[in-house]
Amino acid sequence: MFGELEYPDVDIFYEGKLIKSRKGQTVAAALLANNVKKLGVSRKLNQSRGVYCNDGRCHSCYVTINGEEHIRACSTLIESGMEIMSCRNDPNVRSS
Ligand code: FES
Numbered sequence: 001m002f003g004e005l006e007y008p009d010v011d012i013f014y015e016g017k018l019i020k021s022r023k024g025q026t027v028a029a030a031l032l033a034n035n036v037k038k039l040g041v042s043r044k045l046n047q048s049r050g051v052y053c054n055d056g057r058c059h060s061c062y063v064t065i066n067g068e069e070h071i072r073a074c075s076t077l078i079e080s081g082m083e084i085m086s087c088r089n090d091p092n093v094r095s096s
Contacts, residue, residue, distance in 0.1 A: 040087030
């Protein structure tokens with residue numbers, strides 16, 4: 001009656017590996033669907049960071065996309081061929 005909604009597959013890369021996602025997903029949704037939960041570490045305490053508010057407010061989901069750092073994964077829609085890296089190379093993270 002309503003037909004099927006079709007969301008085409010989109011190929012994106014995380015840490016150099018091809019992962020599958022669907023058109024219309026945010027980067028955070030695509031990563032979570034592929035079981036990627038840790039997106040970086042906190043600067044002060046070196047604790048794991050990932051999707052928290054999923055609303056663009058907490059800055060916990062920063063990733064690097066196509067070389068541009070500190071992009072919110074929860075507020076960014078995927079695009080074909082996107083290269084996503086975790087935010088682990090932050091120079092301001094304390095070394096323990
Ligand atoms: S999860 Fe809070 S800003 Fe993205």
